[in-house]
Amino acid sequence: MRLKLGVVKSWKKDFVTTTRLPARRDAAVLREALASLRPEPEAHLVLAAPGSGNIGDQAMLEAFLENTTGPVIVVQRYAGDAVIPEEQTERVELVELPHLVYGVGDAHADDLRRYAALVRRSRSVSVVGADMMDGKYSLRGSVRRSLLAQAAAEAGVPTRILGFSWNASARLAARHSLVAASRAGAVPLLRDPLSAERARRNGVARVEEVTDIVFSARTRDPRFRDALDLPAGVPFALVNASALVAGMVDQVPEYAQIVDRLRAAGVHVVLLPHVSRPVGDDKVAVRAVAERVGTEGVTVVDRVLMPAEIRSLAEDALLTVTGRMHLAIMSLSLGVPAITLATQGKVEGIMRLIGLPQLCVEPVPASPTASSR
Numbered sequence: 130m131r132l133k134l135g136v137v138k139s140w141k142k143d144f145v146t147t148t149r150l151p152a153r154r155d156a157a158v159l160r161e162a163l164a165s166l167r168p169e170p171e172a173h174l175v176l177a178a179p180g181s182g183n184i185g186d187q188a189m190l191e192a193f194l195e196n197t198t199g200p201v202i203v204v205q206r207y208a209g210d211a212v213i214p215e216e217q218t219e220r221v222e223l224v225e226l227p228h229l230v231y232g233v234g235d236a237h238a239d240d241l242r243r244y245a246a247l248v249r250r251s252r253s254v255s256v257v258g259a260d261m262m263d264g265k266y267s268l269r270g271s272v273r274r275s276l277l278a279q280a281a282a283e284a285g286v287p288t289r290i291l292g293f294s295w296n297a298s299a300r301l302a303a304r305h306s307l308v309a310a311s312r313a314g315a316v317p318l319l320r321d322p323l324s325a326e327r328a329r330r331n332g333v334a335r336v337e338e339v340t341d342i343v344f345s346a347r348t349r350d351p352r353f354r355d356a357l358d359l360p361a362g363v364p365f366a367l368v369n370a371s372a373l374v375a376g377m378v379d380q381v382p383e384y385a386q387i388v389d390r391l392r393a394a395g396v397h398v399v400l401l402p403h404v405s406r407p408v409g410d411d412k413v414a415v416r417a418v419a420e421r422v423g424t425e426g427v428t429v430v431d432r433v434l435m436p437a438e439i440r441s442l443a444e445d446a447l448l449t450v451t452g453r454m455h456l457a458i459m460s461l462s463l464g465v466p467a468i469t470l471a472t473q474g475k476v477e478g479i480m481r482l483i484g485l486p487q488l489c490v491e492p493v494p495a496s497p498t499a500s501s502r
Contacts, residue, residue, distance in 0.1 A: 152276060152306070158238050159280040162245035168285070172200035172222070174251035176230075176277060178259055180210040182406040185343075185455030187212060188436040189257055192346035193291065194221065202247055206230065212435070214348070230273045244277060254281035258293025258318070260475055262307060264300025275306035275315075282314035292320035292342045294475035295328045308332045321478025340482065343436075343458045349444075350437035357399075357442070359428060364447040365397040367460065370414035371452025372404065374470050378492050380452075384418045387450055392426040396447055401430035403453040411453070452492075454479065 175193055178186035194201060194217045202222045205211045206229075213221045224247065229240040248254060256278045264271040274290070282288040290310070311317050311334040318339045319325035325338045359365055368387065374380050388398050400419055402411030412431065419429045434442065439459050443449060449460040449467040454476050457467035461483060469476050470492045480489040 152272065155237075155241060155273075155276055156280065158241045159245050159276075160283075162242040163248065163280065163284045166246060166249040168249050170252040170286075171250055172202045173197055173253050173255065174202045174204065174247055174281075175255045176204045176257060176274065177211050178257045178261065179206060180212075181207070182433065183404045184433050184436060184439070185403070185453060186257075186259070188343045188346065188439075188455050188459065189259060189291070189341075191348070191436050192342040192344075193255065193257075195346050195348060196342070199252075202250065204229065204244070204247065214437070229277070230270050231267070245280070248281050248284055248286055251281070251286050254278065254286050254288040256288070256290045256315075258290040260294050262290065262293045262303065263296040264303030265296050265298075268300050268302055271300065271303040272306045275303070275310040278315040279306075279310035279313045282310065288315040290315060290317045292318050292339050293324070294320060294478060295324040295331075295333075296475075297327055299327070299331065304331050304333075308334070311335050321475075321482045323478035323481055324475070341455075341458050341479065343455055344462045346436060346440070346459075346462070348437045349441040350435065351441040353434060353438040354441045354445070357428065357430075359399070360397055363397045364395070365399055365428075365445070366391050367399050367401060367443060367446050367449040367451070367456070368418075369401055369403050369449070369451035369453055369456055370411060370418045371470065371472075372409040372411050372414045373472055374452040374492050375414045375417070376409070377472065380414070380492065381417050381421050385421045388418070388422045388427065398422075398427045399430060399442070399446075400427060402433050403451065403456045405433045457488075 177190050180186040190211055191214060200220050202224060203211055204224050204226055206227050208225050226240040226243055228236040229244055232240060256274050260266060261274060262271050278288050278290050307317065316335050316337060317328060317333055318337050319328055320339055320341045322338060325336050328336050370380060370384055391398050400415050402415050404411050440463065443460045443465055444463045446465050449457060449465055451457050451467060452470040454469065457469040460467040466488060468488050468490060471477055471489050476489050480486045
């Protein structure tokens with residue numbers, strides 16, 4: 130069996146940056162930097178999710194800002210990863226630390242020291258957890274986020290890891306790091322009962338059960354909805370085709386059936402993307418469905434919408450069908466049912482939390498018999 134060089138390099142870097150010696154070295158850098166600085170708390174510090182085309186990440190940040198008062202420091206990887214709503218810009222300071230979570234060597238150590246300086250300016254520290262804590266997407270990112278939360282808690286700053294999911298097969302290094310952070314005083318906020326049960330079984334302390342923070346957001350921006358020019362008096366459904374699901378199964382035939390049934394019932398279909406990144410672009414998946422179903426009774430949105438735009442559109446929808454959890458959450462928070470494709474073990478817990486497990490569907494390849502119907 131031949132392995133791609135890039136895959137081998139990624140595994141090697143994850144091993145190098147998540148074994149205990151590098152973690153101890155990072156912790157020592159943070160402790161030394163924190164010890165050299167006096168606390169001057171003035172703002173809430175939040176370590177944002179990667180963002181940059183993922184509207185779920187953007188929605189979590191906006192929900193945090195919407196439910197926080199006073200000055201806020203937002204740590205992002207690169208400029209432009211996070212977009213601060215116009216009404217929040219005066220109180221938000223954006224700081225780029227490109228090597229903090231994913232870097233190595235001297236550049237990583239420098240960003241650890243810059244982070245320590247921000248912690249000393251903080252009244253509280255919040256690490257956006259989401260689906261990034263259990264090592265299933267990036268082991269390095271998971272270990273580092275827990276370590277950064279641990280350092281802030283050990284420095285005496287109230288610290289939380291905001292609403293996140295926890296996989297039944299979380300990676301070992303991610304488990305060790307989260308347990309250490311929780312024992313140091315960081316509060317893990319698990320966003321569904323299933324994740325909370327798993328985390329407790331793994332020895333995580335101080336577990337608190339919450340809902341996903343995006344459920345709390347209420348802002349609207351009706352301008353896109355008003356300009357969309359949907360048929361007057363005709364019910365409509367939001368249908369999102371996820372690039373993540375497209376990488377697992379051929380979803381186009383199934384989505385074509387969904388669109389056909391909605392149209393036959395007199396429901397207009399709005400096809401829209403929710404994530405647009407080089408490694409996973411819903412716009413490509415949406416176009417594939419649009420090409421199959423044609424234009425009759427269908428409106429295609431060709432860009433990702435910001436959270437406030439989505440809420441203004443979703444509140445009038447009959448239902449939502451999506452492969453993206455945060456689009457489902459924004460719909461559900463408005464009382465709109467959202468049939469959601471589960472891909473990473475995180476949707477099941479959310480649907481169990483709200484008492485609607487039947488809205489969670491696991492995508493599987495269609496059988497030859499089913500596909501011929």
